[in-house]
Amino acid sequence: MNIKKNKLAKIIVKLCKYAVLILLSYQLLYPVLYIISMSIRTPADAYDPSIIWIPKHLSITGFVDAFNSMKYISALKTSLGLGFGCAILDVLSCALAGYGFARYKFPGKKILFACVILTLIVPSQTIILPSYMNMKYFKLGGLLPVFSKIFGTPASINLIGTNWTFYLPSLLGAGIRSGLYIYIFKQFFESMSSSLEEAAYVDGSGPLRTFLQIMLPNAKNAIISVFLFSFVWHFNDYYQAKQFLGTSRRTLIVALSFLRVDLASYVGGQTTSDPLRIVTRMQAGCLLAIIPMFVLYLITQKYFSDSIEHMGIK
Secondary structure: OHHHHHHHHHHHHHHHHHHHHHHHHHHHHHHHHHHHHHHOEOHHHHHOOOOOOOOOOEOOHHHHHHHHHHOHHHHHHHHHHHHHHHHHHHHHHHHHHHHHHHHOOOOOHHHHHHHHHHHHHOOHHHHHHHHHHHHHOEOOOOHHHHHHHHHOOOOOEOOOOOOHHHHHHHHOOOOOOHHHHHHHHHHHHHHOOOHHHHHHHHOOOOHHHHHHHHHOHHHHHHHHHHHHHHHHHHHHOOHHHHHHHOOOOOOHHHHHHOHHHHHHHHHOOOOOOOHHHHHHHHHHHHHHHHHHHHHHHHHHHHHHHHHHHHHOOO
16 A cells, blocks of 8 residues: 555656646747747738737748848857857966966965956946947057057057957956856866876976966866857847947847837838737847857757766856
């Protein structure tokens, strides 16, 4: 009798687990399913209250209109340029900084690392004005005004509207979420044995050569994680991309935010005259913006899962 009760209890527990998983999965997938359903509808199907998921007539007109209104290829190139460029620079600069924090002792180390962690807490909106002014009147640490007096060159350079507004902070370990990347590399290098470095020093390698030829190649798991984190965050960034690049060079996310206004002129008529027609095209635009991240996930999910598992990040 007790055996039957135990089996029944296990079955009930499993059913409850599956029910919770199904509900959570539906909660997460519902927005994506809704976007797909709305994006392939005709305007007539969008007005039909009897259609819930599967439209009566399939249409790709919404994708064509959204593609053209967003200037999709141009926006995608801008997003990929930011994503890949900043991700590579973040890996190089943050790996070097993390290695320094993990292996070397120097005055003020704890205070400096606390400042690194503080960058994760301070919202980027609070420092956007000085960052913008610094990029608009970039003086290279005060060197350009000196060169201007000697050679007659400009005293400052306007970097607004160029990718350098993102590349420079990433190069210096001060980009989007760079504090997190430094922390990841610090924890990873601290977990590595120092025997490899000692052997390299015995063979005559200096600190920089040891880092580049010994430590960095063995930090593959941390490199993959930081690269993907940086790429995704820069690719999906809206606030800084809109402020630093403006509206002339739009990323996919910025182009998506302007899609409703652009569609009004592209489709013809005001947005209030045919709102559901605009909505179907906006949903198509959302799906177009999701596709690059979905492809990236399919390609890298195995490597990312393995890297997280080996690093022990929870």
